[in-house]
Amino acid sequence: MFIAEGVRLLEEAIRHQYFPQRVFHISSNLAERTLNLLDKFQNLGISLQEVSSKEMSRLSDTDNNQGILGLFEIEKVMTKTTYTINQKFILLLDNISDPGNAGTLLRSALAFGFNFIMVTENTVDLFNPKVIRSTAGAIFGLKIAKIDTNDIANFLQNCTCALAAADINGEDITIALKQIQPNMGIILAVGGESHGLTDDIKKMSNLMIKIEHFTAVESLNAAVAGSIIMREIFERFSKYDTKIS
Numbered sequence: 001m002f003i004a005e006g007v008r009l010l011e012e013a014i015r016h017q018y019f020p021q022r023v024f025h026i027s028s029n030l031a032e033r034t035l036n037l038l039d040k041f042q043n044l045g046i047s048l049q050e051v052s053s054k055e056m057s058r059l060s061d062t063d064n065n066q067g068i069l070g071l072f073e074i075e076k077v078m079t080k081t082t083y084t085i086n087q088k089f090i091l092l093l094d095n096i097s098d099p100g101n102a103g104t105l106l107r108s109a110l111a112f113g114f115n116f117i118m119v120t121e122n123t124v125d126l127f128n129p130k131v132i133r134s135t136a137g138a139i140f141g142l143k144i145a146k147i148d149t150n151d152i153a154n155f156l157q158n159c160t161c162a163l164a165a166a167d168i169n170g171e172d173i174t175i176a177l178k179q180i181q182p183n184m185g186i187i188l189a190v191g192g193e194s195h196g197l198t199d200d201i202k203k204m205s206n207l208m209i210k211i212e213h214f215t216a217v218e219s220l221n222a223a224v225a226g227s228i229i230m231r232e233i234f235e236r237f238s239k240y241d242t243k244i245s
Contacts (some may be wrong), residue, residue: 004014009137012138013140023069056069073087073192076143077140089237090161091105091226093118094122095196095197096191097123101128102134102224105227110142162186163201164208164229165197167196175237176210177232189201211229231233
């Protein structure tokens with residue numbers, strides 16, 4: 001199970017039809033938007049449980065909570081297999097330790113059609129409350145699989161796709177993406193700022209991608225770089241077939 005708190009996240013959960021098992025809320029000083037949200041959950045048959053302000057503070061992960069949070073099942077977003085996935089754009093998170101970066105990458109992923117997420121064991125727990133908040137609700141529209149290098153290798157053997165690694169030593173994105181055929185699927189691997197991608201992921205990659213920028217800055221934030229690359233891939237390839245062959 002995982003917790004998502006605040007009106008915006010719970011509204012996004014409803015929009016994506018990812019309904020909580022239970023909603024906890026305080027009884028007083030609730031905004032009209034929160035009251036309307038409670039009515040929606042009640043109409044959906046979701047169990048509502050009133051708690052004291054003190055209890056809500058203990059449940060909440062924020063200092064100034066909005067008096068409402070939902071308890072969700074992880075299994076609705078997690079999948080145990082990658083082999084039946086035919087999504088054209090896939091985001092692979094490797095060595096991402098910062099919750100804010102992870103959440104921002106998931107938010108950008110959903111925006112640019114990377115609806116399937118592969119995550120290695122050395123990446124922050126994507127159901128960490130800080131990650132959930134950073135996704136701004138995008139977590140409810142994604143499918144996620146925990147994988148290892150063997151899973152990636154097997155996946156690459158069974159799909160017509162390229163593994164593109166975001167790396168400061170790679171080729172400029174405008175050149176690198178020309179190597180990918182329109183009918184191919186793309187797995188974009190993004191690593192953490194401190195250590196980048198693991199060597200195993202780099203060795204399996206078909207190409208390395210970097211974003212050119214002024215040397216006044218050594219490197220871009222991982223979430224910023226990943227988001228820019230996803231936007232470029234979306235712009236170049238989204239007009240083609242949306243599935244991996």
